[in-house]
Amino acid sequence: METTRLEAFADGVFAIAATLLIIDVSVRAPGGELGHAILEAWPEYAAYGVSFVTIGIMWVNHHTCMRQIAAVDRRFLTINLLLLMCIAFVPFPTNLIAEHFHDDGLRAAALTYGVTLTITSVCFGSFWFYAARGGRLLAEDADPRVISGISRSYLPGVPIYGTATLVALWSAKAAVALFGVIALFYLLESSILGSRATS
Amino acid sequence: METTRLEAFADGVFAIAATLLIIDVSVRAPGGELGHAILEAWPEYAAYGVSFVTIGIMWVNHHTCMRQIAAVDRRFLTINLLLLMCIAFVPFPTNLIAEHFHDDGLRAAALTYGVTLTITSVCFGSFWFYAARGGRLLAEDADPRVISGISRSYLPGVPIYGTATLVALWSAKAAVALFGVIALFYLLESSILGSRATS
Amino acid sequence: METTRLEAFADGVFAIAATLLIIDVSVRAPGGELGHAILEAWPEYAAYGVSFVTIGIMWVNHHTCMRQIAAVDRRFLTINLLLLMCIAFVPFPTNLIAEHFHDDGLRAAALTYGVTLTITSVCFGSFWFYAARGGRLLAEDADPRVISGISRSYLPGVPIYGTATLVALWSAKAAVALFGVIALFYLLESSILGSRATS
Amino acid sequence: METTRLEAFADGVFAIAATLLIIDVSVRAPGGELGHAILEAWPEYAAYGVSFVTIGIMWVNHHTCMRQIAAVDRRFLTINLLLLMCIAFVPFPTNLIAEHFHDDGLRAAALTYGVTLTITSVCFGSFWFYAARGGRLLAEDADPRVISGISRSYLPGVPIYGTATLVALWSAKAAVALFGVIALFYLLESSILGSRATS
Numbered sequence: 001m002e003t004t005r006l007e008a009f010a011d012g013v014f015a016i017a018a019t020l021l022i023i024d025v026s027v028r029a030p031g032g033e034l035g036h037a038i039l040e041a042w043p044e045y046a047a048y049g050v051s052f053v054t055i056g057i058m059w060v061n062h063h064t065c066m067r068q069i070a071a072v073d074r075r076f077l078t079i080n081l082l083l084l085m086c087i088a089f090v091p092f093p094t095n096l097i098a099e100h101f102h103d104d105g106l107r108a109a110a111l112t113y114g115v116t117l118t119i120t121s122v123c124f125g126s127f128w129f130y131a132a133r134g135g136r137l138l139a140e141d142a143d144p145r146v147i148s149g150i151s152r153s154y155l156p157g158v159p160i161y162g163t164a165t166l167v168a169l170w171s172a173k174a175a176v177a178l179f180g181v182i183a184l185f186y187l188l189e190s191s192i193l194g195s196r197a198t199s
Numbered sequence: 200m201e202t203t204r205l206e207a208f209a210d211g212v213f214a215i216a217a218t219l220l221i222i223d224v225s226v227r228a229p230g231g232e233l234g235h236a237i238l239e240a241w242p243e244y245a246a247y248g249v250s251f252v253t254i255g256i257m258w259v260n261h262h263t264c265m266r267q268i269a270a271v272d273r274r275f276l277t278i279n280l281l282l283l284m285c286i287a288f289v290p291f292p293t294n295l296i297a298e299h300f301h302d303d304g305l306r307a308a309a310l311t312y313g314v315t316l317t318i319t320s321v322c323f324g325s326f327w328f329y330a331a332r333g334g335r336l337l338a339e340d341a342d343p344r345v346i347s348g349i350s351r352s353y354l355p356g357v358p359i360y361g362t363a364t365l366v367a368l369w370s371a372k373a374a375v376a377l378f379g380v381i382a383l384f385y386l387l388e389s390s391i392l393g394s395r396a397t398s
Numbered sequence: 399m400e401t402t403r404l405e406a407f408a409d410g411v412f413a414i415a416a417t418l419l420i421i422d423v424s425v426r427a428p429g430g431e432l433g434h435a436i437l438e439a440w441p442e443y444a445a446y447g448v449s450f451v452t453i454g455i456m457w458v459n460h461h462t463c464m465r466q467i468a469a470v471d472r473r474f475l476t477i478n479l480l481l482l483m484c485i486a487f488v489p490f491p492t493n494l495i496a497e498h499f500h501d502d503g504l505r506a507a508a509l510t511y512g513v514t515l516t517i518t519s520v521c522f523g524s525f526w527f528y529a530a531r532g533g534r535l536l537a538e539d540a541d542p543r544v545i546s547g548i549s550r551s552y553l554p555g556v557p558i559y560g561t562a563t564l565v566a567l568w569s570a571k572a573a574v575a576l577f578g579v580i581a582l583f584y585l586l587e588s589s590i591l592g593s594r595a596t597s
Numbered sequence: 598m599e600t601t602r603l604e605a606f607a608d609g610v611f612a613i614a615a616t617l618l619i620i621d622v623s624v625r626a627p628g629g630e631l632g633h634a635i636l637e638a639w640p641e642y643a644a645y646g647v648s649f650v651t652i653g654i655m656w657v658n659h660h661t662c663m664r665q666i667a668a669v670d671r672r673f674l675t676i677n678l679l680l681l682m683c684i685a686f687v688p689f690p691t692n693l694i695a696e697h698f699h700d701d702g703l704r705a706a707a708l709t710y711g712v713t714l715t716i717t718s719v720c721f722g723s724f725w726f727y728a729a730r731g732g733r734l735l736a737e738d739a740d741p742r743v744i745s746g747i748s749r750s751y752l753p754g755v756p757i758y759g760t761a762t763l764v765a766l767w768s769a770k771a772a773v774a775l776f777g778v779i780a781l782f783y784l785l786e787s788s789i790l791g792s793r794a795t796s
Binding site: 206207210211213214215217218219220221222224225226228229230231232233234237247248251252255256258259262386 | 403406407410472475489493494498504510
C-alpha cells in the first residue's frame with residue numbers, strides 16, 4: 001500500500017462525509033410559513049457549518065501528517081480505517097443536535113456529539129503517534145521540529161473535546177456553543193497564525 | 200499541502216454536491232396518475248439542471264484559478280474550505296425552490312437560493328483575489344493577461360447574484376427565471392466564446 | 399484544463415451516481431413478513447443491477463474516449479458537463495421503475511427511463527464526435543482504426559435506446575426487459591468479445 | 598484502460614459505499630426520551646461499524662491485488678464492475694439487520710446480509726483468480742510467494758461467509774454475531790500479524 005492510495009481513499013471519505021451533511025438540512029412547511037420556518041431553522045445551518053469546518057480541518061491535519069509519513073504498515077492501515085469510521089459517523093450526532101436544539105433532547109445529542117469527537121481525537125492521536133513513535137513510519141529526512149510541532153498540536157485534542165463533553169452534563173447549550181467555538185478557534189488559528197506558504 | 204491535494208478534495212466536494220442533487224428529485228403518485236405527476240414535476244428537473252450546471256461551472260472556474268496558483272498557505276486553505284462549504288450547501292435551497300415552485304413559499308425559497316449563491320460568489324472572489332493580490336500565491340511564470348482576465352471575470356459575480364436576489368423581493372418567479380438564465384449564460388459563454396483549446 | 403482533471407471529476411460523478419442507486423433500495427415490512435417482502439422486492443435489486451451496470455459501462459466508454467483525447471476546449475467541457483448531468487440523473491427513473499413495477503405506473507416510469515438514456519446517448523455521441531470530428535481534440539498519434547472503431551460503436555446507441563423507449567408505448571414490461579437485455583448485452587460484449595489486454 | 602483509472606473508480610465506490618452507511622443510522626424520539634433511544638439504538642452503530650470495517654478491509658485487499666496486476670482486459674473490467682456492484686449493495690442488508698435486530702425479521706435480514714457477502718466473496722475470488730491464473734494480468738516481476746500468499750488468503754472467504762449464512766437458518770443472532778467476529782478477525786489479523794511496512 002503506497003501512501004498515495006491511502007490518501008485517495010481518505011480524501012474520498014472526508015469529502016463525502018462533509019458533503020453528506022447537507023442531506024440532513026431540511027425545512028418542511030406550508031408555502032405561507034416557509035420564510036419564517038427557514039429563519040427558525042438556523043440551528044440546522046449552524047450545525048452544518050460547524051461539522052463541515054470540523055471535518056475540513058481534520059482533513060487538513062490528516063494531510064499535514066501524511067506529508068511526513070513515508071511508509072504504511074497494516075497496523076497503521078487499521079488505525080486509519082477506525083479514524084475514518086469515526087469521521088464518517090459525524091453526520092449522525094450533528095443531525096441529533098440540529099433536530100433537538102429547541103427541546104429536552106439537546107443534552108443527549110450534545111453528549112453523543114462530544115463522545116464521537118472525543119473518540120475521533122483518540123483515533124487521530126493514535127494515528128499520528130503510532131507513525132511518529134521512534135520515527136517508525138516517517139520519512140528519513142523529516143524535520144524534527146515539524147514532527148514535534150505536530151505532536152504538540154495533537155496533545156490538547158482529547159482534553160478539549162472531553163471537557164466540552166463533560167460541560168454537556170451541566171449545560172447542553174453551553175456544550176454546543178463550545179463545539180462551535182472550538183471549530184472557530186481551529187479555523188482562525190489556521191487563518192491568522194498560519195499565513196506562511198506551506199507548499 | 201500541495202495544490203494537487205487541495206484539488207483532489209475540492210473535486211470530491213464538487214462532484215458529490217452535484218450528484219447528490221438527484222436525491223431530492225422524486226415523484227410520488229399512485230400508478231394511474233404517475234405519468235401526469237412526472238410531467239407536473241418539471242420544476243424539479245429544471246432546478247436539478249440549473250444547480251448541476253452552476254456547480255459544474257464553478258468547478259471549471261476553480262480549476263482555471265488553481266492552474267495559476269503554485270503555492271497554498273493556511274489562510275488560503277481556510278478560504279477554500281468556506282467556499283466548498285457554500286457549494287455543498289447548494290442542494291438545500293435548490294430543493295426549496297423545487298418543492299415550493301407552485302405555492303406561496305417560492306419567494307422565501309428564491310431568497311434563500313439567491314443569498315446562498317451571493318455568499319458563494321463572495322467566497323469565490325476572496326479565494327481568487329487572496330491568491331492573486333500582489334501575486335501572493337501565483338506561479339512565477341503566470342501570464343499577467345490570463346491573471347487579469349480571471350480577475351475581470353470574477354468582478355461581476357457578486358452584483359449579478361445580488362441583483363437576482365433583490366429581484367425575488369419583487370417577483371419570485373422572475374428571480375427563479377433569472378437564476379436559470381445566469382446558469383445558461385455562463386454555459387453558453389463557455390461554449391460559444393471559448394472554443395479555443397485550453398490544455 | 400488538463401484531461402486528467404476532467405477525468406477525476408467525471409470519475410467522481412460516475413462512482414457517486416452508481417453508488418447512490420442503493421439509497422433507493424429499501425424494504426419496509428413488519429418483522430414476521432420481512433422474508434417475504436425481501437423476495438417480493440426483486441424488481442428493486444434488478445433495477446439497481448441494470449442501472450449500476452449501465453453507468454459502469456458508460457464509465458468504461460468515457461475512459462476509452464479520453465485515452466484518445468489529448469486536449470480539452472471549453473465547448474467540450476460544456477458537452478461533458480451535460481453528459482454527466484444526464485448520468486447523475488439515472489437514479490431517478492431507476493427508482494420510478496422499481497417502485498412501480500407491479501402497478502399501472504410502469505409505462506410512465508419506463509418512458510422516463512428510456513427518454514433519460516436516449517438523451518444520455520445523444521450527449522455521449524456529441525461528446526465523442528465533437529472531439530473526433532477532423533481530429534479536433536485527438537492525440538496526434540491516435541490510431542485511425544481505434545478512432546473509427548469507437549465511432550462505429552457509438553452510432554447504434556441512440557437508435558437502440560430510442561427503440562426501447564418506443565416499445566414502452568406498446569408494452570411497459572417488454573421495454574423494461576429490453577433495458578435489462580441491453581445492459582447485459584453490453585456487459586457480455588465486453589466480457590466475451592473483448593478479452594484482449596487493453597493497457 | 599490503465600490500472601490507475603480502474604483504481605480511481607474503485608476507490609470512489611469503496612469510499613462512498615462505506616460513508617453512505619451513516620445515512621441509515623438514525624434515532625427518532627421525543628426530546629425527553631432521546632437519551633434512552635440513543636442507547637437503545639446500539640445495533641445501528643454496531644451494524645455501521647461492522648460494515649464500515651468490512652468494506653474498508655475489502656478496499657485494502659483490492660489494492661493488495663492491484664499492486665500485483667499490470668494489465669487490464671475487458672473481461673477483468675466486467676468482473677471488477679460486478680464486484681463493485683456487490684460492495685455498493687452492502688448498505689442495504691446492513692440497514693435490514695439494524696432495523697430488525699429486535700424483531701422476527703432478523704433471520705431474513707441476516708440471510709440477506711450473508712448471501713450478499715457470500716456473493717461478494719465469489720466475485721472477489723473471481724477477480725483475483727482471473728488475473729492470477731497463469732499470470733494472465735500480473736506484472737512480469739511479481740513475486741510468486743506474494744501471489745500464492747494472496748491466493749491462499751482468498752480461498753477461505755466463500756466458505757466462511759457461506760457458513761455464517763447457513764448459521765442464520767439455525768440462529769439469526771448467532772449469525773449476526775459471527776459477521777461481527779469475522780470483521781473483527783480480519784481487522785485484528787491485519788493489525789497484529791501484519792505490522793511489517795508494506796510500501
